[in-house]
Amino acid sequence: MPKWLMHGETREEDVVVSSRVRLARNVKDHRFPNRAEEDEAFSVAEQIYGAMQDKEDHYRRFLVRDVDRIKRRVLMEQHLISPDLIKNRAVSEYYLRDDEQMTLMVNEEDHLRMQCLLPGMQLRESFLQVMEMEKKIEETVPFAWHMEFGYLTACPTNTGTGLRASVMVHLPALKYSQQLKGTFDSLGKVGLVVRGIYGEGSEALGDMFQISNQRTLGFTETEAIDKLEKITNSIIEQERNTRNALITHTPTMVLDGVFRSLGILRYARVISAKEALQHLSHVRVGICMELFPEADIRKLDDLMLHVQKYTMLAYKHDTKQKETEDEVRAQYIREYFNKEESYGKR
Amino acid sequence: MRCDRCDNEATIQIHIIENGEDPQTINLCETCAQNMMFQNFSNEDNEEYQYFQDHLKKLVGVFFNEPQTRTESPDDQKKCSFCGSSFSDITKTGRFGCDHCYTEFYEQAKESLRMTQGATAHTGDVPEDFREIKQIQDEIQRKKEKLQELILLEDYETAAILRDEVKELCNALERGTQ
Numbered sequence: 001m002p003k004w005l006m007h008g009e010t011r012e013e014d015v016v017v018s019s020r021v022r023l024a025r026n027v028k029d030h031r032f033p034n035r036a037e038e039d040e041a042f043s044v045a046e047q048i049y050g051a052m053q054d055k056e057d058h059y060r061r062f063l064v065r066d067v068d069r070i071k072r073r074v075l076m077e078q079h080l081i082s083p084d085l086i087k088n089r090a091v092s093e094y095y096l097r098d099d100e101q102m103t104l105m106v107n108e109e110d111h112l113r114m115q116c117l118l119p120g121m122q123l124r125e126s127f128l129q130v131m132e133m134e135k136k137i138e139e140t141v142p143f144a145w146h147m148e149f150g151y152l153t154a155c156p157t158n159t160g161t162g163l164r165a166s167v168m169v170h171l172p173a174l175k176y177s178q179q180l181k182g183t184f185d186s187l188g189k190v191g192l193v194v195r196g197i198y199g200e201g202s203e204a205l206g207d208m209f210q211i212s213n214q215r216t217l218g219f220t221e222t223e224a225i226d227k228l229e230k231i232t233n234s235i236i237e238q239e240r241n242t243r244n245a246l247i248t249h250t251p252t253m254v255l256d257g258v259f260r261s262l263g264i265l266r267y268a269r270v271i272s273a274k275e276a277l278q279h280l281s282h283v284r285v286g287i288c289m290e291l292f293p294e295a296d297i298r299k300l301d302d303l304m305l306h307v308q309k310y311t312m313l314a315y316k317h318d319t320k321q322k323e324t325e326d327e328v329r330a331q332y333i334r335e336y337f338n339k340e341e342s343y344g345k346r
Numbered sequence: 347m348r349c350d351r352c353d354n355e356a357t358i359q360i361h362i363i364e365n366g367e368d369p370q371t372i373n374l375c376e377t378c379a380q381n382m383m384f385q386n387f388s389n390e391d392n393e394e395y396q397y398f399q400d401h402l403k404k405l406v407g408v409f410f411n412e413p414q415t416r417t418e419s420p421d422d423q424k425k426c427s428f429c430g431s432s433f434s435d436i437t438k439t440g441r442f443g444c445d446h447c448y449t450e451f452y453e454q455a456k457e458s459l460r461m462t463q464g465a466t467a468h469t470g471d472v473p474e475d476f477r478e479i480k481q482i483q484d485e486i487q488r489k490k491e492k493l494q495e496l497i498l499l500e501d502y503e504t505a506a507i508l509r510d511e512v513k514e515l516c517n518a519l520e521r522g523t524q
Contacts, residue, residue, distance in 0.1 A: 028445060031429045035443035109441070131471075138473060144445030145476060147483070149459060150468025152448050154441040156458045159448075161470040188361060188371050214361070218465025 002078045003100040005302055010120025014288040015236045017168040017208065017301055020079070021126040021225070022115035023134050024153045024162035026144040032154040033088055033107045041091035041107045048106050051137045058098050064089040070317060073310035079117055084108045102129060110153050110162075112137070119298060121232065123165055127225050150217065160217035165225055167232050172207040172281050173242035174235075180209075183235060191215050192231060206277030206304055211235070247289065258286035266337045271330040276307040283343075294342035303336055349375035369464075426450045479519065486515045 005018070026032060027044050036044070052059060064072065064085055072089075075081045080100060085092045085108045095104040105113040114133050116126040144152040150160040158164070174180050184194045193214045196204040211232065213224045247254050261282035264271075280303060287295045305311065307329055316328045323331070337343055349356040356373035425432050431443030433451050442448060448455045459466045472480045489512050496505040 026445060029428075031444045032442060034439060034441045035429050035431060142475075143473060145473055146445070146448050146468075147476065147479070148467060149448060149455070150470060152442070152445045156442070156455070157462050159459060160463070160465075160468045163470075185371070189369055191369070215463045215465070217459060217463040217468060220470040 002080070002302065002305055003098075004078075004080070004117050005119050005298055005305070007099045007101060008118065008122070008125075010118075010122065010298070012121040012236050013119065013297055015169055015171070015239050016121040016232065017170055018079070018117060018119055019121055019123045019126050019165075019167050020115055020117045021123065021130045021163065021165045022113055023130050024110040024113050024158045024164075025134065025137075025151060026111040026153060028142040028144045030111065030144075033091070033109065033111065034154055036091075036107075038091055044111045045091070045093055045106050047141050048104070048112060048137070051140045052095060052104070055136075059095045059102075059104075060098075061095050062093060064092045064094065070310055070314045074314050077308045077310050078305055081105060082108055082113070085113075102133065104133070109155060110158070119301070121167065121229075121236075123167065123225055123229050123232075127163075127165065127221065131221070157214075158216055160215075161219075161221050161224065163216055163221050163224055164212055165228050166210050166212035167228065168208055168210050169232065169235060169239070170206075170208055170281065170284060171235070171239050172285050173246055174239050175207050177242050177246065179238070179242065183238065187211065187231065190227065190231060192228065205274055206281040208277075208281070208304075243285065243288070254285070254289070255291075257282050258289070258291060262286070262337070262343060265333050267334070268330045270324070270326045271333065272326055273308050273312070273329065276329060276333060277304060280304050280307070292342050292344070295340070296342070299340075303333070307333060347373050349373055349378050351375075351378040354378075424450070482515055482519050486512055486519070489515070 010016075027047055030036065030044050031040055033041060049061065052061070064081075067075075072081070072086050076083060076086060080096065080103050081094055082105060085094060085105045088107050092105065092107040094106065097103070101118055102114070102116050105115070114130050114137075116129040116133075118126045146152055151162040153159050153162055171180065171183075174183055187194055191214050192211055195210045195212070196208075211228070213228055216224075219227075261279035265276070265279050265283065280300065284297065284300055284304075286292055287297050287300060306315075309325070312325055312329050312332070315332065316323075316325060319328075321328050347356045347359070348354070350373050352375060354375040354377070356375050358374045358376065358379045360372045360374070361369040362372070423432070426443055426447045427450060428446035429443035431447055433454050436442055436447060436451070436454075442455070456466050489508055493505055493508045493512065496502075496508060
């Protein structure tokens with residue numbers, strides 16, 4: 001189970017799965033990773049390592065090239081590292097805090113990407129933690145800075161605050177009632193952007209969407225966080241209202257959707273990640289409706305992370321199973337629901 | 347998401363933000379995006395598309411590729427003295443080579459920030475070492491605005507005092523940045 005999902009209290013978890021804030025920084029007077037030779041990239045990494053010395057107790061350092069190929073993808077699926085970090089593996093590394101809620105990525109698209117990932121609606125907490133880390137590193141590492149443009153990044157879309165805040169939201173009712181287009185169009189107008197669960201260019205699976213700020217110049221960090229929080233709160237309300245309306249007007253249909261999906265998850269012998277996530281999304285709605293009062297929504301969110309491609313392949317590899325990925329996944333899910341008594345007896 | 351021009355799946359979404367107004371969104375499929383960049387739409391009645399085309403050309407020029415219509419300027423030969431990137435390298439990759447590129451290609455950097463972000467001035471957090479300078483800069487800006495007001499009100503006496511204060515702050519700034 002990803003540790004980051006399990007620590008601390010969460011809020012609004014019926015709609016918000018996780019909150020994340022990341023800051024992009026570069027070290028002054030060094031070529032950015034896309035332009036740097038290996039020696040220079042290593043020297044940047046050593047500077048960051050120096051700044052992390054007194055935090056060694058709580059952080060572990062990993063060189064991406066030393067991490068197993070599948071394990072790297074697993075970390076990506078669990079949102080702990082980014083695709084660009086894997087791409088730059090010759091020179092990239094990361095630091096992971098004990099609770100896995102904070103990651104520092106070194107030599108990604110920028111020299112340093114700090115991210116704090118928390119369960120539920122915790123944008124503010126996430127922001128405070130990441131800023132604290134940034135200030136700590138800034139004590140010893142001078143960051144690339146321009147009086148007019150702010151913090152300088154490789155891609156101009158991050159220059160300024162270098163801050164990207166995002167929430168992962170579960171919107172099955174808005175999707176079912178075909179209201180997503182309207183909701184998402186209005187997000188574009190206020191400078192927010194919607195993506196699938198793996199960020200840019202990825203497909204939305206299991207009715208999960210990632211909403212983040214698009215711009216990093218012209219407003220402060222706090223303004224960016226406030227805006228995202230305000231809009232997310234309004235989306236939470238829309239989703240809840242729509243769920244309530246569907247339950248009030250078409251109760252049988254909603255119940256049928258939840259239990260039919262539970263049935264498939266309990267009995268299927270072959271299931272793709274996409275299909276599994278769709279059915280798990282329906283079961284998640286059932287938990288929010290208190291159809292399974294004993295069920296733990298965080299455990300279900302954890303299952304949703306586990307059924308993804310590479311996490312499943314790693315599991316198949318570890319357990320030395322000969323079956324196909326989709327067979328292994330179906331078996332894993334069957335076992336989960338058979339063990340969990342909170343979903344009722346079979 | 348469907349393309350605004352044909353009914354194919356749109357793969358490119360462009361938000362145009364101008365003068366702080368609400369952004370306009372264009373959704374395009376790859377074919378239409380290419381057509382819009384390099385074809386003339388003189389027969390196209392829709393003014394909006396010509397407007398989009400101009401912007402698309404600019405955007406693509408700044409960000410992804412050399413636009414076909416662009417003429418060589420002396421700046422194209424210039425390379426960043428720190429990392430060796432030319433601005434054409436930057437537009438090809440969409441990435442600056444180092445922090446110095448932002449000052450060496452100041453005008454182009456500013457334009458690409460304006461195009462991608464709709465703003466060019468950072469208002470957020472300032473590193474500890476630059477906080478004082480930033481405060482002085484902000485103070486100068488405030489006093490200059492006040493000065494303009496006083497001149498309009500023909501209060502030249504107070505204006506003169508303020509002008510001297512601005513001068514003093516500018517000197518302090520110069521000393522601070524040296």
